[in-house]
Amino acid sequence: MNSGVEPTSHVRDDGVWGDGAWRLYGDEEDLPVPLAAALAAFAEHGYHGTSVRDIAARAGLSVPGLYHHYPSKQSLLQGLLERTMSDLLERSEAALAQAGPAPLEQFDAVVESLLRFHMYRRARAFVGSTETRSLEPDFRLQYIALRDRQQRMVDGIVEAGVASGVFSCPNPKDAARAVATMCVGVSTWYRPQGELGPDELVSRYLLIARQMVGVMPGA
Amino acid sequence: MNSGVEPTSHVRDDGVWGDGAWRLYGDEEDLPVPLAAALAAFAEHGYHGTSVRDIAARAGLSVPGLYHHYPSKQSLLQGLLERTMSDLLERSEAALAQAGPAPLEQFDAVVESLLRFHMYRRARAFVGSTETRSLEPDFRLQYIALRDRQQRMVDGIVEAGVASGVFSCPNPKDAARAVATMCVGVSTWYRPQGELGPDELVSRYLLIARQMVGVMPGA
DNA sequence: CCCACAACCGAACGATCGCTCGGTCGGTCC
DNA sequence: GGACCGACCGAGCGATCGTTCGGTTGTGGG
Numbered sequence: 148m149n150s151g152v153e154p155t156s157h158v159r160d161d162g163v164w165g166d167g168a169w170r171l172y173g174d175e176e177d178l179p180v181p182l183a184a185a186l187a188a189f190a191e192h193g194y195h196g197t198s199v200r201d202i203a204a205r206a207g208l209s210v211p212g213l214y215h216h217y218p219s220k221q222s223l224l225q226g227l228l229e230r231t232m233s234d235l236l237e238r239s240e241a242a243l244a245q246a247g248p249a250p251l252e253q254f255d256a257v258v259e260s261l262l263r264f265h266m267y268r269r270a271r272a273f274v275g276s277t278e279t280r281s282l283e284p285d286f287r288l289q290y291i292a293l294r295d296r297q298q299r300m301v302d303g304i305v306e307a308g309v310a311s312g313v314f315s316c317p318n319p320k321d322a323a324r325a326v327a328t329m330c331v332g333v334s335t336w337y338r339p340q341g342e343l344g345p346d347e348l349v350s351r352y353l354l355i356a357r358q359m360v361g362v363m364p365g366a
Numbered sequence: 367m368n369s370g371v372e373p374t375s376h377v378r379d380d381g382v383w384g385d386g387a388w389r390l391y392g393d394e395e396d397l398p399v400p401l402a403a404a405l406a407a408f409a410e411h412g413y414h415g416t417s418v419r420d421i422a423a424r425a426g427l428s429v430p431g432l433y434h435h436y437p438s439k440q441s442l443l444q445g446l447l448e449r450t451m452s453d454l455l456e457r458s459e460a461a462l463a464q465a466g467p468a469p470l471e472q473f474d475a476v477v478e479s480l481l482r483f484h485m486y487r488r489a490r491a492f493v494g495s496t497e498t499r500s501l502e503p504d505f506r507l508q509y510i511a512l513r514d515r516q517q518r519m520v521d522g523i524v525e526a527g528v529a530s531g532v533f534s535c536p537n538p539k540d541a542a543r544a545v546a547t548m549c550v551g552v553s554t555w556y557r558p559q560g561e562l563g564p565d566e567l568v569s570r571y572l573l574i575a576r577q578m579v580g581v582m583p584g585a
Numbered sequence: 586c587c588c589a590c591a592a593c594c595g596a597a598c599g600a601t602c603g604c605t606c607g608g609t610c611g612g613t614c615c
Numbered sequence: 616g617g618a619c620c621g622a623c624c625g626a627g628c629g630a631t632c633g634t635t636c637g638g639t640t641g642t643g644g645g
Contacts, residue, residue, distance in 0.1 A: 193499065195414035199603060209624045211605075216622090220603065277496055280412065316577075321570050328551035329544045336543070343540075351537050355544050358535075358577045418633060428594045430635075435592090439633065 164241035169260050172267035178230070181206045181216050185223040190270040194224055194281035224278060225286050231271045232293040235264050239300060250308035251362060257304060258356045261330035262349050265337065272334040301327050305360050315361030322360045329356065383460035388479050391486035397449070400425045400435050404442040409489040413443055413500035443497060444505050450490045451512040454483050458519060469527035470581060476523060477575045480549035481568050484556065491553040520546050524579050534580030541579045548575065 178186065184205035188197040199220050203213040217223050239260040246256035265272045282290060305323040308314030316322040329352070337348070358364075397405065403424035407416040418439050422432040436442050458479040465475035484491045501509060524542040527533030535541040548571065556567070577583075 191499070193412060193414055195412055196500065198601075200601090208622095210603090211625085212623045214604070215624095280410070281415065317573065318570050322574055324555070325548045325551075325571070325574050328554075329547055332544075332547035332551065335547075351540050352544070354536065355541055355578055358580060359574050361577060417631075419631090427592095429633090430595085431593045433634070434594095 164237065164245075166245060169238040169241040169245075170263060172263070178227075179216070181208070181213055182223060182227055182230070186227055186270055186274060189224065189227070189274045189278060194220075194274075194278045221283055224274075224281060225283075227271065228275050228278070228282070228286075228290055231268070231275045232290060232297075234268070235261075235272075236293060236297060238264060239297065243300065243304075249313070250304055250311055251313050251357075253304045254308060254314075254357070254360065254362075255353060257301060258326065258330065258353055259349050261327065262333060262352055263345065265330055265333040266339075266345050266348065269334045269337055269339075272331065276331055276334065298324065298327055308360060308362075313362065315363075316359070319360070326356050326359050329359075383456065383464075385464060388457040388460040388464075389482060391482070397446075398435070400427070400432055401442065401446055401449070405446055405489055405493060408443065408446070408493045408497060413439075413493075413497045440502055443493075443500060444502075446490065447494050447497070447501070447505075447509055450487070450494045451509060451516075453487070454480075454491075455512060455516060457483060458516065462519065462523075468532070469523055469530055470532050470576075472523045473527060473533075473576070473579065473581075474572060476520060477545065477549065477572055478568050480520075480546065481552060481571055482564060484549055484552040485558075485564050485567065488553045488556055488558075491550065495550055495553065517543065517546055527579060527581075532581065534582075535578070538579070545575050545578050548578075 181202070185197075185202045187205055188201050191197075192201075197220075199210055199213065202220075202223065203210045206213060217226065239257050242256040242260035243253055246252045279287060279290065301323045302320055305314060305316070305319045305326075309316060309319050333348070333352075337343075343351075400421070404416075404421045406424055407420050410416075411420075418432065419429055421439075421442065422429045425432060436445065458476050461475040461479035462472055465471045498506060498509065520542045521539055524533060524535070524538045524545075528535060528538050552567070552571075556562075562570075
């Protein structure tokens with residue numbers, strides 16, 4: 148399986164993200180054709196609202212042609228979400244690793260990486276957040292575990308910020324969840340051709356996110 | 367159509383919400399049986415993932431029995447979302463009307479009403495936010511208009527707060543959207559039997575929401 | 586007493602669903 | 616040049632989809 152364009156990625160040869168590479172996104176087409184077709188269809192009509200025939204047509208294939216590459220409709224969704232979550236996690240872990248040791252630096256880096264992902268990988272992120280319930284139980288467990296790992300990453304940074312006295316919030320876990328929710332929500336309304344560009348959005352939302360965890364404006 | 371239990375509501379005889387009545391929620395069963403069945407099914411499997419036969423079974427009806435009350439599967443979704451949005455709007459407009467004139471009072475009231483709705487009417491709110499794309503185009507336009515009205519209500523309060531100098535945020539619209547996103551997000555993770563009770567959640571999230579719009583903690 | 590009507594149901598309609606059977610075609614290797 | 620294989624497709628499988636037809640009940644009014 149997986150014929151066709153296996154695209155180049157931003158990952159360096161050794162699998163390590165270069166400095167700031169977690170900010171860079173190629174022009175949407177780093178997916179195999181059938182997965183890109185499934186992504187477009189799922190984002191538009193949802194998993195159950197999409198027929199295999201629709202995906203095949205978008206991919207420029209016949210139905211058996213599509214099944215030659217992926218054994219089932221479910222495997223298309225799983226392949227999509229697997230790439231989505233690992234991309235998101237790799238990027239935010241790279242952002243964290245490359246940030247300084249201060250909680251505020253780490254917070255800014257991870258929030259920025261979340262925001263950029265949900266803008267540049269909008270459709271994928273949207274499908275990932277709306278089609279969890281369409282996953283078969285086994286895979287759903289794996290998937291949720293990755294989501295939790297992402298959330299705990301934010302939790303940890305906020306808790307460290309509170310411990311160091313730079314952040315000020317009585318309930319760090321709630322604040323962290325609210326910040327993550329806000330970032331994920333970007334994928335539901337952001338439009339590339341909208342009035343708000345990525346850099347401008349990042350700076351605005353970073354301010355809001357800092358206030359959510361009680362960072363003094365002058366910090 | 368609409369046989370069966372037409373439930374009592376919290377609306378007073380004249381259609382006006384009594385003082386603080388927007389905070390009160392009956393025990394979930396204020397829906398006609400078929401709509402309650404559709405709600406449960408849609409929340410679990412999504413609109414396209416739910417069969418009419420499943421809804422009929424949950425409602426204790428045969429399929430033609432269900433069609434006797436509602437002319438189509440789509441009409442079940444529309445009936446559900448129509449009630450959802452009008453309930454939400456009525457409650458938050460009542461909260462706003464009953465709050466004092468100060469932007470902070472109004473902000474607190476509307477945010478609290480949003481939070482409570484997304485806890486007590488969790489399933490409805492969840493379906494409302496995930497199945498917009500399953501609506502037929504005409505109704506979707508109406509529905510989105512109501513969502514926008516709700517959002518503009520929050521926008522207006524935040525702008526008034528900024529104008530009065532009590533709130534401090536450079537981009538009121540973005541902050542308002544982020545606050546609303548956070549409140550809506552509650553419906554995706556809140557569980558009634560969870561460790562966080564409604565009142566405790568309201569007080570925690572109200573603090574966060576205030577910080578998002580730059581209210582000084584001592585205000 | 587009968588009739589109108591709301592409330593329901595068994596059975597089945599045509600359409601579409603996810604998926605597969607049985608191929609064809611163009612390379613590549615020996 | 617024949618054997619093999621990956622890439623693909625036309626046709627169609629059985630199942631399920633949303634919806635409807637043609638009833639049967641039970642009940643309240645004239």
